Amino acid sequence: MTGVESPVYEPGHGLLKGRTAVITAAAGAGIGGATARRFLEEGARVLISDAHARRLKEYEAELAREFPGAVSAVPCDVTDETQVRALFDAAVGEHGRLDVVVNNAGLGGTSQLVDMTDEQWSRVLDVTLNGTFRCTRAALRLMRDSGGGVIVNNASVVGWRAQAGQAHYAAAKAGVMALTRCAALEAAEYGVRVNAVSPSLAMHPHLVKVTSAELLEELTAREAFGRYAEPWEVANVIVFLASGYSSYMTGEVVAVSSQHA
Numbered sequence: 001m002t003g004v005e006s007p008v009y010e011p012g013h014g015l016l017k018g019r020t021a022v023i024t025a026a027a028g029a030g031i032g033g034a035t036a037r038r039f040l041e042e043g044a045r046v047l048i049s050d051a052h053a054r055r056l057k058e059y060e061a062e063l064a065r066e067f068p069g070a071v072s073a074v075p076c077d078v079t080d081e082t083q084v085r086a087l088f089d090a091a092v093g094e095h096g097r098l099d100v101v102v103n104n105a106g107l108g109g110t111s112q113l114v115d116m117t118d119e120q121w122s123r124v125l126d127v128t129l130n131g132t133f134r135c136t137r138a139a140l141r142l143m144r145d146s147g148g149g150v151i152v153n154n155a156s157v158v159g160w161r162a163q164a165g166q167a168h169y170a171a172a173k174a175g176v177m178a179l180t181r182c183a184a185l186e187a188a189e190y191g192v193r194v195n196a197v198s199p200s201l202a203m204h205p206h207l208v209k210v211t212s213a214e215l216l217e218e219l220t221a222r223e224a225f226g227r228y229a230e231p232w233e234v235a236n237v238i239v240f241l242a243s244g245y246s247s248y249m250t251g252e253v254v255a256v257s258s259q260h261a
Contacts, residue, residue, distance in 0.1 A: 007230055007233055009232065010236070011041070012038070012041030012042045012043065013042065014042060014043045015042045015043070015239055015240075015242075015243040015244075015245065016039055016042040016043050016044035016100070016239065016242060016243060017042070017043030017044070018043065018044075019039075019043070019044045019045070019099040019100055019242070020044065020045045020046075020047070020091065020095040020097055020098055020099050020100070021039050021044045021045070021046050021047070021098075021099060021100035021101070021102065021242070022046075022047045022049065022087065022088065022091050022098065022100070022101045022102070022135075022139075023035055023036050023039070023046060023047070023048050023049065023101075023102040023104060024049050024050070024076065024078060024087075024102065024103055024104050024105040024131075024135060025049075025050055025051075025078075025104040025105035025106065026048035026049060026050055026056075026059070026102075026104060027048070027050035027052050027055040027056040027058075027059045028055050028058075028059050029231070030104075030202070030231055031104055031154060031199065031202055031231045031234045031235060031238075032048075032050070032102070032104035032105075033048075033059060033231070034230075034231035034232040034234070034235040035102055035104065035231075035234075035235040035238050035239075036048045036059075036063065036071070037063065037232070037235070038232060038235040038236065038238070038239050039100075039239065039242070040063060040066070040067040040070055040071060042239055042243075044070075044099075044100070045070050045071070045095055046063075046070065046071050046072075047071075047072050047073070047074060047087075047090065047091045047094065047095070048060060048063075048071065048072075048073045049073065049074050049075065049076040049087050050073075050075065050076070050105075051075065051076065051077040051078070051105075052075075053075040056073050056075055057073065059073075060072065060073035072094060074086070074087050074090045074091075078105045078127060078130075078131030078132075078134055078135060079126045079127055079130065079131055079134075081134055084131075084134045084135055084138050085138060087135075087138075088135075088138040088139065088142060092142060097146055098139065098142050098143065098146065098149060099149050099150065100149065100150045100151075100152070100242045101135060101136075101139040101149070101150075101151045101152070102151075102152045102153075102154070102238055102242070103131070103132045103135045103136060103151065103152070103153045103154060103176075104154045105127060105128070105131045105132070105135075106127060106128040106131075106132075106154060106156075106169075106172070106173075107123060107124050107127035107128055107169075108124065108166075108169045109124060109168065109169065110165040110166065111165060111167075111168070112164070112165055113167045116167065116168065120168060121167075121168045124168040124169055124172055125168060125171065125172050125175075128169065128172035128173065128175075128176065129171075129172040129173075129175040129176055129179070132153055132176050132179060133179060136151055136153070136179065136183055136194070139151055140183070140186075140187055140190070140192060143187070143190060143191075143192045144187075144190040144192070147190075147191055148190065148191030148192055149191075149192050149193075150192070150193050150194075150195075150241070150242050151183070151187075151192065151193070151194045151195075152194075152195055152196065152197065152238050152241045152242055153176050153179070153180050153194070153195070153196040153197075154176070154196065154197055154199070154238075155173045155176045155177050155180070155196045155197065155198040155253055156169070156170075156173040156176075156198055156199060156200075157198055157199070157200040157255065157257055158170040158173055159173035159174040159175075159176065159177050159198065159253075160174075160198070173198075176196060177196060177198070177253045180194055180195065180196040180251065180252075180253060181251045181253075184250040184251030184252075185251060187250075188250060193241075193246070193247075193249065193250040194250055194251065195241045195246070195249055195250060195251070195252045195253070195254065196252070196253045196254070197234060197237050197238055197241065197253075197254050197256050198253050198254065198255045198256065198257070199229060199234045199256045199257060200222075200223065200229070200255075200256070200257035200258075201223065201228040201229060201257075202228065202229040202230065202231045202233070202234050202256075223257065223258060224258035225258075229256060229257070233256065234256045237254055237256050241254065
């Protein structure tokens with residue numbers, strides 16, 4: 001961590017008390033895991049999901065020790081419609097309702113477009129954009145019938161600005177932004193709000209493994225505060241969008257960064 005000040009971790013304030021939430025790609029140290037913890041701290045009941053069943057089970061056990069009775073887990077690959085349906089059926093079956101969905105699942109990678117294979121392109125789009133579509137559709141079907149809810153999608157600043165080697169990821173995240181805006185217009189009549197966060201650089205162990213130190217240093221240097229974001233700082237904004245404090249916001253993409261473009 002660099003910069004003049006370290007961020008302060010705020011305690012929960014009950015902003016999501018009584019709400020039931022589904023969070024995808026929430027098995028551990030990244031934005032999804034941080035969001036699950038923050039939701040629990042804010043009083044929500046949380047169903048976490050991830051394609052990595054072992055890590056998911058381990059994180060469920062960790063959270064359950066701190067928040068007994070408030071967290072459960074269902075493995076789900078968001079590229080598989082059958083698994084997506086099972087995830088949302090489990091949420092309603094366990095809690096009787098669904099109030100909030102956080103679509104965090106995404107897949108990155110670095111490849112120059114001239115060398116990119118169809119499989120690389122399609123895999124990133126299928127997880128990041130199509131997966132968000134599948135989960136949004138499943139959530140809307142339930143929320144339409146129950147009378148309302150909130151969906152928060154995880155986009156990225158690369159959906160706004162160009163970055164070499166990221167054509168597939170940037171296209172997918174720009175698609176998530178467009179999907180968010182269109183879904184918000186359609187969902188308004190159901191009392192459902194749909195917004196997105198757009199983080200730049202939120203540091204976690206997996207990112208360090210798949211990104212060069214040189215690139216991380218370059219990206220960090222672009223940030224106004226001279227440091228990367230902690231995953232829970234992005235989660236704080238997701239909490240805001242999921243809570244009643246953003247009751248008149250829909251179709252918005254909120255930058256969690258100085259890098260809007």
